[in-house]
Amino acid sequence: MLSARGTGQEGETELEQRDLEQLLLRYEAGVNLLRETLAGVSRDLLDFKPAPGKWTIRELTAHITDTEIVAVHRMRTVAAEREGLLTVFDQDAWINELFGAQMPVELALSCLAALRSYHAFALRRLDASAFSFTGSHEVSGSVSLQKMIQGFTDHLEHHAAQIAAIIQQFDAMSQGSDRAE
Ligand code: NI
Numbered sequence: 118m119l120s121a122r123g124t125g126q127e128g129e130t131e132l133e134q135r136d137l138e139q140l141l142l143r144y145e146a147g148v149n150l151l152r153e154t155l156a157g158v159s160r161d162l163l164d165f166k167p168a169p170g171k172w173t174i175r176e177l178t179a180h181i182t183d184t185e186i187v188a189v190h191r192m193r194t195v196a197a198e199r200e201g202l203l204t205v206f207d208q209d210a211w212i213n214e215l216f217g218a219q220m221p222v223e224l225a226l227s228c229l230a231a232l233r234s235y236h237a238f239a240l241r242r243l244d245a246s247a248f249s250f251t252g253s254h255e256v257s258g259s260v261s262l263q264k265m266i267q268g269f270t271d272h273l274e275h276h277a278a279q280i281a282a283i284i285q286q287f288d289a290m291s292q293g294s295d296r297a298e
């Protein structure tokens with residue numbers, strides 16, 4: 118019984134390590150995914166409002182980088198200090214008050230890439246146990262380092278898909294206006 122249980126636990130640990138490896142690969146691949154999504158996007162398209170009150174692609178790119186600044190701070194607090202209060206930020210204020218509508222996309226992308234690779238350097242060297250360390254999010258409560266990596270990986274991928282949808286919307290509109298002419 119004891120050895121059978123032991124084998125089961127090892128299997129589980131291997132699975133968790135594979136999941137973690139997959140997650141880290143996705144986290145590291147996020148910047149390239151975004152770069153590929155943005156390839157060939159014109160200035161007009163960067164500043165195209167998909168709907169009243171919705172962010173442009175330029176603002177979305179700034180928002181992704183804003184979020185990475187917060188994400189890396191939260192993840193490093195938990196990874197290094199094994200606890201911490203994870204405070205929220207007002208994402209609209211950061212875009213509206215800190216010039217998101219004017220932000221050069223390449224500046225946002227290079228900052229994002231530097232933050233993500235700088236942080237991944239540490240993630241790659243942490244003991245497996247560190248991914249279970251938790252911080253206290255001021256709204257959603259206890260959250261582990263692994264859950265945060267998952268959440269911020271998903272966040273970038275979600276916004277990359279949103280950017281791809283805006284590109285499609287813009288292309289469809291452009292073709293529509295060509296036909297009207
Ligand atoms: Ni977001």
